[in-house]
Amino acid sequence: MATTQQEASPQVRRKPRLVAAYGSSSKPTSGGWETFSWYFLRVSGVALIFLVIIHLLLMHVINDVSATTYCFVVARYQNPFWRAYDLLLLTLALPHGLNGLRIITDDYLHSRGWRLVVQSGLFLSLLFFWLMGSMTIITFQPTPGVCPTTHTAMVSR
Amino acid sequence: MYRGQSGQWSWLFHRITGMGVLLFLLVHIVDITLIGFVSGKVYDDALRVFSTGIVRLVSLALIAAVLYHAFNGVRIILVDFWPAAHKFQRQMFIGVLVLTIAGFIPMGFFVVAPIFGHCPTGPNGCQPFLI
Numbered sequence: 001m002a003t004t005q006q007e008a009s010p011q012v013r014r015k016p017r018l019v020a021a022y023g024s025s026s027k028p029t030s031g032g033w034e035t036f037s038w039y040f041l042r043v044s045g046v047a048l049i050f051l052v053i054i055h056l057l058l059m060h061v062i063n064d065v066s067a068t069t070y071c072f073v074v075a076r077y078q079n080p081f082w083r084a085y086d087l088l089l090l091t092l093a094l095p096h097g098l099n100g101l102r103i104i105t106d107d108y109l110h111s112r113g114w115r116l117v118v119q120s121g122l123f124l125s126l127l128f129f130w131l132m133g134s135m136t137i138i139t140f141q142p143t144p145g146v147c148p149t150t151h152t153a154m155v156s157r
Numbered sequence: 158m159y160r161g162q163s164g165q166w167s168w169l170f171h172r173i174t175g176m177g178v179l180l181f182l183l184v185h186i187v188d189i190t191l192i193g194f195v196s197g198k199v200y201d202d203a204l205r206v207f208s209t210g211i212v213r214l215v216s217l218a219l220i221a222a223v224l225y226h227a228f229n230g231v232r233i234i235l236v237d238f239w240p241a242a243h244k245f246q247r248q249m250f251i252g253v254l255v256l257t258i259a260g261f262i263p264m265g266f267f268v269v270a271p272i273f274g275h276c277p278t279g280p281n282g283c284q285p286f287l288i
């Protein structure tokens with residue numbers, strides 16, 4: 001029936017047309033979840049550039065990775081600033097990465113069922129890994145007597 | 158895909174580097190959990206694995222992936238919010254690659270040097286240094 005209508009009025013028939021789009025995707029305007037996701041990826045991305053590169057410089061350049069020992073972490077986590085820093089890093093990086101992976105799965109999983117299964121799995125791993133990481137960052141307490149007690153003792157050692 | 162133009166490669170690299178960094182992040186959350194819920198000794202044992210030559214070479218890939226994903230992310234945001242930027246797609250992609258390599262070489266040097274017995278790290282050499 002649709003075919004006959006299209007044949008009756010050929011000027012209405014839609015031909016597949018290439019639309020020039022620049023950038024990774026056009027800006028969403030629906031105001032719903034996908035719009036939030038689009039902005040979240042970009043806003044968290046800008047913050048993560050600084051948070052991640054500073055973290056890399058601290059743990060692989062300013063300190064060699066072999067020096068980031070248990071006692072290094074004990075001394076570092078005496079300062080609540082670094083706990084807050086790491087918590088922010090975790091809280092932005094994990095949803096940024098898993099949401100990015102969700103968008104990739106949208107491109108390759110065409111059945112609703114598989115999308116539901118895989119994307120629910122991604123959401124559950126977000127909860128699981130975020131809880132794991134944040135509980136460690138917030139609740140970590142050093143075992144007494146293992147490490148030098150003060151910050152300066154650590155640096156001058 | 159965009160038939161071999163720079164957009165195809167920047168898009169593909171962005172996905173691959175993003176998934177690589179995410180994989181590392183999940184491993185990293187698990188290894189950090191050792192410190193809180195297992196023991197400092199087990200954490201230090203895991204750290205010894207991260208300090209071996211092979212894992213140092215793997216972490217070079219991590220650094221390259223992070224830098225590329227960061228700079229290419231800036232390119233994507235520029236194009237999203239400043240439509241005229243599309244005229245400079247090719248130049249911006251080359252810029253992303255140049256910045257990635259420029260950041261990678263010095264950072265990679267610090268990561269790899271200990272394999273050859275050099276310790277260029279920090280004002281206290283290979284001693285831990287806290288800011």
